[in-house]
Amino acid sequence: MEREIQIITTGKYLPERVVTSAMLDKNLGLPQGWSYKASSVRTRHYVTSETASEMGALAAEKALSQAGLTIQDIDCLIAVSGTMEQAIPCNAALLHRRLIPDGNHPIPAFDINATCLSFLTGLDLASHAIHAGQYRRVLLISSEIASIGLNWDQQKSCVLFGDGAAAVVVQATPLGHSSRILATHMQTYSQGADYTQIRGGGTKHHPRTNPPPGYFLFDMDGKGVYRLVSRYLPAFVEQLLNRADVDIADLDLVIPHQASGMAMELLRKKLGIPGEKYMSILENHGNVIAASLPMALHEAIQQGRLQRGSRVMILGTSAGTSLGGVVLEY
Amino acid sequence: MEREIQIITTGKYLPERVVTSAMLDKNLGLPQGWSYKASSVRTRHYVTSETASEMGALAAEKALSQAGLTIQDIDCLIAVSGTMEQAIPCNAALLHRRLIPDGNHPIPAFDINATCLSFLTGLDLASHAIHAGQYRRVLLISSEIASIGLNWDQQKSCVLFGDGAAAVVVQATPLGHSSRILATHMQTYSQGADYTQIRGGGTKHHPRTNPPPGYFLFDMDGKGVYRLVSRYLPAFVEQLLNRADVDIADLDLVIPHQASGMAMELLRKKLGIPGEKYMSILENHGNVIAASLPMALHEAIQQGRLQRGSRVMILGTSAGTSLGGVVLEY
Structure with missing residues (x-):
């Protein structure tokens, strides 16, 4: 809505x-x-x-x-x-x-x-x-x-x-402006809850119980994540665009989560997004976890790739494994 | 609203x-x-x-x-x-x-x-x-x-x-029912951010850096919390009740955070709430952190102290230090 x-x-x-x-x-x-x-x-x-x-x-x-x-x-x-x-x-x-x-x-x-x-x-x-x-x-x-x-x-x-x-x-939005959120969508596929995790640090493997040191470090099954995301993301994006009532061709920019170069490129091709409409700040920032999406949004605005009235889809994946997206008119 | x-x-x-x-x-x-x-x-x-x-x-x-x-x-x-x-x-x-x-x-x-x-x-x-x-x-x-x-x-x-x-x-709320949230309110007084804390477990004192074991344990300055809460809670509750447009006497029940017996009793007196309208499950549950409020709500419903149409204020404090409350018609 x-x-x-x-x-x-x-x-x-x-x-x-x-x-x-x-x-x-x-x-x-x-x-x-x-x-x-x-x-x-x-x-x-x-x-x-x-x-x-x-x-x-x-x-x-x-x-x-x-x-x-x-x-x-x-x-x-x-x-x-x-x-x-x-x-x-x-x-x-x-x-x-x-x-x-x-x-x-x-x-x-x-x-x-x-x-x-x-x-x-x-x-x-x-x-x-x-x-x-x-x-x-x-x-x-x-x-x-x-x-x-x-x-x-x-x-x-x-x-x-x-x-x-x-x-x-x-x-x-102030009167006379057209900025708005057109649609949002999120799905959690918790069969992938173990694909990206830090096991320790919480109540399950508390530091007091001396779990293996690796439990406090990030552990990723990159292939598992990629398989899950590839399977569910295309339909997810279609649902999001339907909710927003826009075609992918109507978008001025897509800002994906800056997960990794390979994953971003494979997903871009899978979704049929031209390179010039795909925002990447990966090369000089890396994956900054949750800060990646707002940081890429910031860069898109700073670089003039997003103007008032532009339509953008911000699209991400997360540990969980979850898919999330928003379509908005900036 | x-x-x-x-x-x-x-x-x-x-x-x-x-x-x-x-x-x-x-x-x-x-x-x-x-x-x-x-x-x-x-x-x-x-x-x-x-x-x-x-x-x-x-x-x-x-x-x-x-x-x-x-x-x-x-x-x-x-x-x-x-x-x-x-x-x-x-x-x-x-x-x-x-x-x-x-x-x-x-x-x-x-x-x-x-x-x-x-x-x-x-x-x-x-x-x-x-x-x-x-x-x-x-x-x-x-x-x-x-x-x-x-x-x-x-x-x-x-x-x-x-x-x-x-x-x-x-x-x-289904048609024909009167259940609704009348008002919500929250304030954060971060000058009390250290009064209740677990310093470790996150990125600041990560287990990998071997901080003192006590950093992974709960540390409370009970007097500090109580002083801060006593100072700000009465005006906070007044604002919440104003937003809800109800007097404290109109409430059928108040469900406070089950922080500690002494704190709950001092606050009850400070706010002028009669004992029979004050929900406590502290004696056989203790303070169950964030689960305390929904657990006390559950018990109030199970014990028949909250009926459809009853007006209840759920009121709490948290690490931060924050004050929060909701007035609702159940």
Whole structure:
């Protein structure tokens, strides 16, 4: 269903430390060129001392100042990350403290987590609350530190990821503008719940019980994910486009989750999307978990590939395994 | 703002293992009676082999079967817990797999986390999506294993908590019924973000970096929380009641977060709520983190303290520190 929601500003933050695929090849003892070939990522960023809430607050401050807004203009803060900074409290409380250190603006702050789809799920839910009049302007922040949880023995997955943050502010569409969400869609195929996982860190394999160290690291069955996604994504996209009542040819841009170069390219061909309408920031960002989609959206706007009135499909996959998408007029 | 939403069924699950305050006194080397006096909890339940997703699925199955429903009648699954079962994927994907083991019903599954307020935040957001027609029936599941993260050296906090799960199904109010949400409200005072925390388990103090073992355990500054909540809760409740356009005397029942006996009683007096209108399940459940509110709601319905047409305020506090509440006609 349509909702008159407008993305008014976006921001991103990348840690200063740049890690090239050539550096990874050397450190991991791989043939020169292996990491780039396996990931299509030339450079990604890793944190040195930054925390996720610091990065997220910096991305949010850039987004706000770009639109001439301050945090006082925001009436709800939603953290939309696939990783936690600490087990308790939620990420949004830590972001709230960074953005409002004197505590004088006690807006609601909470997390929505659908792993790599967290931004889309947050946008979907927030748009209903805005449409209903509960909030005027909502700040969505996705901030991810992937590097700390990478398994350096799992070469195919560890070369894919980078750290970083992105922030997006949405509000009800002002009179005279055509911005709106045309449709959203999400499906969870939990038969793939084990395909991408970090087993530990929660109540099941708690650090206190000394599980194997690998349980705290990211584990990916890339083939399993790809098989599941290939099987279900084409019909999913058709349903999403039907809900939005648009043809794929009517779209000005498709922003896919920046999962990996090979997966993105195979899906592009499967869906019949021309290369020039397909947004990729993978080469110089890597897969930034849930921050990938809002960061690619930010880059699309910055690079002028998305104009007011443009129609875009943002489409992703996540651990779970879930498929998610939104079609919107920017 | 009002939303015509009806709670149609609820369920709960408690682990078999019962832990009495007398047992805790003995195990912790405390004087007999100390744990009960400090917590007002006589018995709480701890898991033996149960996982959070097993408990949550059992609570959900009870709720569904009580209403003559199956999981096929649900079109969105929201996990509303303050703890994670594992770092990735989100809790909802693991619950989805328990409830739909053959994967033939790929409904959206995602998490909303506002620590102990997760159920209220989930109910608030889900109600907008239902009101807008996106979902017909939403299943909210809160499942918590507190026991694994308790710090046995912090006597005042460790005696408060128990494990368990609760599930609630909501839908658009059928014609001829008066069930509705009258108002919701949430505020985050992040100056209290450190008052209740588990520092580790996320990207900041990752198990790989070997932080002190205490970083993985729950740490509470009870006085800090109480001071903050006492300061802000009265005005918060007034705002919530104003939004709902009801007086506190019009409420048939108040369901507070089951934080601790002392905190609940002090707040009851501060807000001027008569004891017979104040729901407590603390004595035989303990504080079950985010599952406390839906579990107390379940008990209120089971015990006949909430009838169709009754007006109830569900009111909580969470790590963050946040205040949250909803006024609804059941």
